[in-house]
Amino acid sequence: MTSNQIMFLLFSAVIVIFSILTVTSRRILRAATYLLFVLVSTAGLYFLLRYNYLAAIQLIVYAGGIVVLIIFSILLTSHISEKLPTASLLKKWPALLVALVGAALCVTVILQHNFPGSVGNTELVSVTDIGNSLINYGKYGYALPFEVISVLLLAAMIGAIVLAKKRKD
């Protein structure tokens, strides 16, 4: 077993355990912390795949931004020692059935399919290449999605301010 496999198994164990804890924990602040662990180990997987830039974005935007935003809103909307009520078993089992059947179906399909075993190149993607692709409007260029996403972020920013603003009535 190579060191890469060991690291992958470690990260995936953390991801699976803490994502299950995220959706089952009864204390909402703890659920947010478990979500943070999941996102950080996903960044670890990206580092394992040599996507350093992507891992940095994952850490900054997800772990640094979204989780902090979620924790802020938890602190604004619920009491810190409040425990969520457990859903009754009658309401739980259809969801559990959907999740288990769907996961079993997908896993069997994945394991039956034979993927071509190309050896991935282990070079780093340089940030220069990423930047050139983002402003390139030719083939393999992403200038248009880049502009669209910037307009979307601006719209989300204005929308969040307008929605959360205190009304004067």
Next chain:
Amino acid sequence: MFEGVPLSWFLVLSTIMFFVGVYGFLVRKNLITMLMSIELILNSVCINFVAFNKILYPDHMEGMFFTIFIIAVAAAEASVAIAIIINIYRRIVNIDVEKMNEMKY
């Protein structure tokens, strides 16, 4: 195969994560925990994109750019969703989906 790690391992991991997110979205009643389940689902999709990109098409960068855009859309979605949740909390001092039975007034 990426240095001993087969592609199917990544896919199985992201499948498990995706359906844990689906389960959480269906079971949870609190709006913020439902938002956290959606983040789990988006994250599992990102893992899929990145693994396909690195292992099947290592000379391209499409999967990575899709992941970057997914992360940006997730950030925008989370900010607007939290603004809406705070607004709802102001109106009916609760963020439980079962208590939200009047949308118009």
